[in-house]
Amino acid sequence: xxxxxxxxxxxxxxxxxxxxxxxxxxxxxxxxxxxxxxxxxxxxxxxxxxxxxxxxxxxxxxxxxxxxxxxxxxxxxxxxxxxxxxxxxxxxxxxxxxxxxxxxxxxxxxxxxxxxxxxxxxxxxxxxxxxxxxxxxxxxxxxxxxxxxxxxxxxxxxxxxxxxxxxxxxxxxxxxxxxxxxxxxxxxxxxxxxxxxxxxxxxxxxxxxxxxxxxxxxxxxxxxxxxxxxxxxxxxxxxxxxxxxxxxxxxxxxxxxxxxxxxxxxxxxxxxxxxxxxxxxxxxxxxxxxxxxxxxxxxxxxxxxxxxxxxxxxxxxxxxxxxxxxxxxxxxxxxxxxxxxxxxxxxxxxxxxxxxxxxxxxxxxxxxxxxxxxxxxxxxxxxxxxxxxxxxxxxxxxxxxxxxxxxxxxxxxxxxxxxxxxxxxxxxxxxxxxxxxxxxxxxxxxxxxxxxxxxxxxxxxxxxxxxxxxxxxxxxxxxxxxxxxxxxxxxxxxxxxxxxxxxxxxxx
Amino acid sequence: xxxxxxxxxxxxxxxxxxxxxxxxxxxxxxxxxxxxxxxxxxxxxxxxxxxxxxxxxxxxxxxxxxxxxxxxxxxxxxxxxxxxxxxxxxxxxxxxxxxxxxxxxxxxxxxxxxxxxxxxxxxxxxxxxxxxxxxxxxxxxxxxxxxxxxxxxxxxxxxxxxxxxxxxxxxxxxxxxxxxxxxxxxxxxxxxxxxxxxxxxxxxxxxxxxxxxxxxxxxxxxxxxxxxxxxxxxxxxxxxxxxxxxxxxxxxxxxxxxxxxxxxxxxxxxxxxxxxxxxxxxxxxxxxxxxxxxxxxxxxxxxxxxxxxxxxxxxxxxxxxxxxxx
Numbered sequence: 001x002x003x004x005x006x007x008x009x010x011x012x013x014x015x016x017x018x019x020x021x022x023x024x025x026x027x028x029x030x031x032x033x034x035x036x037x038x039x040x041x042x043x044x045x046x047x048x049x050x051x052x053x054x055x056x057x058x059x060x061x062x063x064x065x066x067x068x069x070x071x072x073x074x075x076x077x078x079x080x081x082x083x084x085x086x087x088x089x090x091x092x093x094x095x096x097x098x099x100x101x102x103x104x105x106x107x108x109x110x111x112x113x114x115x116x117x118x119x120x121x122x123x124x125x126x127x128x129x130x131x132x133x134x135x136x137x138x139x140x141x142x143x144x145x146x147x148x149x150x151x152x153x154x155x156x157x158x159x160x161x162x163x164x165x166x167x168x169x170x171x172x173x174x175x176x177x178x179x180x181x182x183x184x185x186x187x188x189x190x191x192x193x194x195x196x197x198x199x200x201x202x203x204x205x206x207x208x209x210x211x212x213x214x215x216x217x218x219x220x221x222x223x224x225x226x227x228x229x230x231x232x233x234x235x236x237x238x239x240x241x242x243x244x245x246x247x248x249x250x251x252x253x254x255x256x257x258x259x260x261x262x263x264x265x266x267x268x269x270x271x272x273x274x275x276x277x278x279x280x281x282x283x284x285x286x287x288x289x290x291x292x293x294x295x296x297x298x299x300x301x302x303x304x305x306x307x308x309x310x311x312x313x314x315x316x317x318x319x320x321x322x323x324x325x326x327x328x329x330x331x332x333x334x335x336x337x338x339x340x341x342x343x344x345x346x347x348x349x350x351x352x353x354x355x356x357x358x359x360x361x362x363x364x365x366x367x368x369x370x371x372x373x374x375x376x377x378x379x380x381x382x383x384x385x386x387x388x389x390x391x392x393x394x395x396x397x398x399x400x401x402x403x404x405x406x407x408x409x410x411x412x413x414x415x416x417x418x419x420x421x422x423x424x425x426x427x428x429x430x431x432x433x434x435x436x437x438x439x440x441x442x443x444x445x446x447x448x449x450x451x452x453x454x455x456x457x458x459x460x461x462x463x464x465x466x467x468x469x470x471x472x473x474x475x476x477x478x479x480x481x482x483x484x485x486x487x488x489x490x491x492x493x494x495x496x497x498x499x500x501x502x503x504x505x506x507x508x
Numbered sequence: 509x510x511x512x513x514x515x516x517x518x519x520x521x522x523x524x525x526x527x528x529x530x531x532x533x534x535x536x537x538x539x540x541x542x543x544x545x546x547x548x549x550x551x552x553x554x555x556x557x558x559x560x561x562x563x564x565x566x567x568x569x570x571x572x573x574x575x576x577x578x579x580x581x582x583x584x585x586x587x588x589x590x591x592x593x594x595x596x597x598x599x600x601x602x603x604x605x606x607x608x609x610x611x612x613x614x615x616x617x618x619x620x621x622x623x624x625x626x627x628x629x630x631x632x633x634x635x636x637x638x639x640x641x642x643x644x645x646x647x648x649x650x651x652x653x654x655x656x657x658x659x660x661x662x663x664x665x666x667x668x669x670x671x672x673x674x675x676x677x678x679x680x681x682x683x684x685x686x687x688x689x690x691x692x693x694x695x696x697x698x699x700x701x702x703x704x705x706x707x708x709x710x711x712x713x714x715x716x717x718x719x720x721x722x723x724x725x726x727x728x729x730x731x732x733x734x735x736x737x738x739x740x741x742x743x744x745x746x747x748x749x750x751x752x753x754x755x756x757x758x759x760x761x762x763x764x765x766x767x768x769x770x771x772x773x774x775x776x777x778x779x780x781x782x783x784x785x786x787x788x789x790x791x792x793x794x795x796x797x798x799x800x801x802x803x804x805x806x807x808x809x810x811x812x813x814x815x816x817x818x819x820x821x822x823x824x825x826x827x828x829x830x831x832x833x834x
Contacts, residue, residue: 304708328710342708345701347768356698356709359691367691411709 013061039216054078082163094142147178256280259450265310285465333412402433472497533788562724570767575634577750583732588742613725617718700767
């Protein structure tokens with residue numbers, strides 16, 4: 001192949017939110033090329049995609065499209081330059097017809113009336129390009145399957161003459177035939193000279209579809225390979241990099257009895273026979289890629305979501321947990337992933353938030369609240385967890401992320417839960433507060449509580465956990481102790497379920 | 509939780525608005541500030557006050573009940589039928605009316621909670637159903653009852669206010685105490701703020717949600733009894749449009765339609781303001797259409813004022829937080 005002018009040329013792209021997310025990132029894309037982007041959670045892939053599609057502004061660096069400077073300040077500007085992103089969550093409006101979805105922001109009209117014959121003619125042409133010629137333009141989008149909806153979205157992108165398409169985990173919700181159809185379309189787009197940036201965890205698909213593969217780590221470009229020259233294990237090694245400083249192996253492992261045992265936890269399509277146990281005084285980490293079933297595991301144990309099967313055993317006794325009240329009775333607390341929407345009553349006071357799970361304990365048998373007891377409890381836990389606040393009447397909305405998280409934790413400590421499930425306990429929390437939370441987790445384990453911690457940050461898990469389980473596509477693929485874990489091995493296990501997606505689909 | 513001085517300042521502000529209205533109408537009309545006006549005010553208030561009290565609790569959990577006026581009409585009608593046609597004793601008729609209200613409210617709650625239908629829709633249906641039943645039960649006729657029910661709305665000699673007014677005050681005080689001091693009240697505020705967080709804190713939000721609609725149904729029944737006793741007759745058209753006055757009184761009192769924030773005492777001030785406005789406008793000879801225009805302006809104005817004041821508070825707090833937490 002001669003060396004055609006690059007469609008996209010990115011040099012020295014820089015972006016940071018509190019911490020650097022992109023550091024001197026270089027990238028190039030040729031017309032008609034599929035360039036895959038791989039990396040662990042937080043490597044900077046999504047940020048790069050957002051910058052390219054005009055959703056985020058970079059702090060520095062330059063981008064050029066076909067030699068012309070490119071710096072989109074909005075999604076609209078990016079689309080005008082021919083750059084479009086297909087989001088992981090589809091952008092299709094189910095109640096509108098296929099035609100209306102495709103041309104939503106440029107409906108052909110006369111004096112405000114939609115010219116349906118023009119619209120439907122253009123739609124038929126657009127659908128034909130993605131192999132959906134059999135779909136009528138007036139079909140409601142909700143009548144189509146996920147895969148077809150995605151193709152409709154791609155048809156819309158093509159109709160707007162996109163030259164560069166970013167696909168973020170496009171196959172996550174697709175069935176095998178739909179994936180084949182998507183790939184056929186990608187090939188057709190390639191032949192028309194459209195450049196495609198393909199972001200995915202699935203190594204087998206990347207190897208099939210990509211021409212080049214770029215590995216990202218900590219916001220940098222680590223390496224770019226020709227797809228045929230590289231094997232998955234090498235990519236994974238590059239994603240992880242060198243093993244960084246790790247914690248000294250624990251002096252003594254926890255020796256308590258089993259606090260929580262989970263057997264064959266199953267939830268349609270999300271969890272497949274997940275089994276594990278946590279001892280008193282132990283911190284068990286759960287690692288895995290986003291969407292691997294980590295959050296679902298915690299929520300199923302806690303009874304927040306219905307499960308299809310599996311047993312929960314608390315302190316050696318079978319526990320029936322169908323809802324969070326049951327979990328509470330069994331002494332299980334959950335610090336949810338999204339603390340603002342699932343954890344806290346933001347406009348309410350620290351006091352109300354702290355005693356939310358112990359309301360009956362702060363009331364007499366006639367339902368009368370004992371406000372001085374509540375104040376005492378709140379003060380006690382705010383002092384113990386060092387919540388920085390002006391008073392216990394301060395609304396939690398005004399607290400920093402770290403202090404908000406402490407309030408959620410205080411709620412479960414007030415309830416004296418023996419088993420605590422933490423979902424991303426330090427997300428969105430600054431480094432200093434992170435440290436405090438880590439210390440707090442260790443203290444809790446020291447009080448012989450059993451902790452399960454889910455985190456996207458491997459280093460965080462390695463810093464606080466006694467043991468790490470790895471989930472991949474809803475299955476446990478590995479278990480590590482401080483003496484056996486390395487970032488590379490954990491990452492390898494996290495990708496294990498995605499290496500050959502076809503085979504695992506056939507076995508389910 | 510709001511601190512006591514702040515709460516008192518809020519009450520004082522609403523009292524000020526009410527006194528301002530009284531003074532204004534007093535200046536506009538020679539005959540306004542007389543005993544007759546006040547006794548007619550005191551007579552009108554009880555049924556609206558008890559309904560608005562229940563409505564406050566429903567709005568606090570983020571719900572709404574449009575059926576209160578119809579349910580009030582139905583309960584009054586049933587009371588009339590029980591007394592006039594069935595010749596039942598007065599206390600039985602009253603209990604029957606309250607019971608019907610409780611059933612209607614419970615149905616609202618159960619259906620919206622278990623079928624996950626917005627309360628707006630369920631109670632819209634109940635609005636039609638209850639009004640239809642009111643007409644069916646009375647054959648669309650007003651029934652004259654007279655002396656058996658009238659004492660409840662007649663001023664107690666020497667005290668100047670009626671038993672109905674005293675009962676309404678009692679309901680308001682009990683509801684405010686329940687809201688700020690009991691487990692039930694805490695559940696309501698928490699559910700209205702963030703129901704998912706409440707569920708994940710291990711609290712089942714359903715019982716409290718149903719109870720609050722049931723309570724409003726019961727209070728609508730009580731409102732029906734008050735209304736019937738005031739007129740001395742049962743009227744199937746009673747309470748028409750009452751849901752709007754009740755919601756207006758509640759939002760004038762600063763309760764958020766989004767849930768999570770509200771006060772029954774301030775709702776009572778809202779009731780006073782609405783009732784005074786109506787009485788005053790009638791006194792100065794405003795026509796019915798003019799009354800409605802002015803009432804509408806006052807409602808929207810009051811809510812704008814409250815939103816503005818609330819934002820101001822939130823901002824003030826934030827800058828305070830920054831100062832104490834550099």
